[in-house]
Amino acid sequence: MIATFMLILAGPASAGELREPLMELLNAYEHGASAEDLTRLGDGVVAELLEIAADSGVPHSRRGRAVSALGHYPEPRVRSFLDAQLTGSDAFLQRKATGALAKAFRDDALPSLAPALEAEDAQLRLATVHAVGQLDSKAARDLLQARVRREKDDNVKSVLKSTLASMEAK
Secondary structure, eight states, X not given: OHHHHHHHHHOSOOHHHHHHHHHHHTTOSSSOOOHHHHHHTOTTHHHHHHHHHHOTTSOHHHHHHHHHHGGGOOOHHHHHHHHHHHTSSOHHHHHHHHXXXXXXXXXXXXXXXXXXXXXXXXXXXXXXXXXXXXXXXXHHHHHHHHHHHHOOOHHHHHHHXXXXXXHHXX
């Protein structure tokens, strides 16, 4: 708390100065870093989140929380990074990227998210269903409806149907 307060008083911080307070925010188990918490840290947050998310020396859980936190920043460099994570080989970060893409880019993320609904990994398909379901738009419903007809996994199909029912109820 004191470190964050001192950063605000000192003005814009370089990305390196943000590492410690950001790592503390990303240490939470229950909830990710809120937009308010991140904004309080000042300039350079996006650059540091991108570095943390890409740093294989950072614990995997914190990297995942950094990817999720990027969902607060609908910027082109964030979009490029999240798209790369989604098509990468780390299944955990792929799943985190689906939620961040949907949160930051809303329906504009659907072209990136659509291929993840076709992935072999059922967990990635489930994460994508949840991410797309949060959009609650006609385009999102259409995408999920098209997938439900082709889905072979009973669990994923069940989640697709319940997500669509929830979207229709709103």
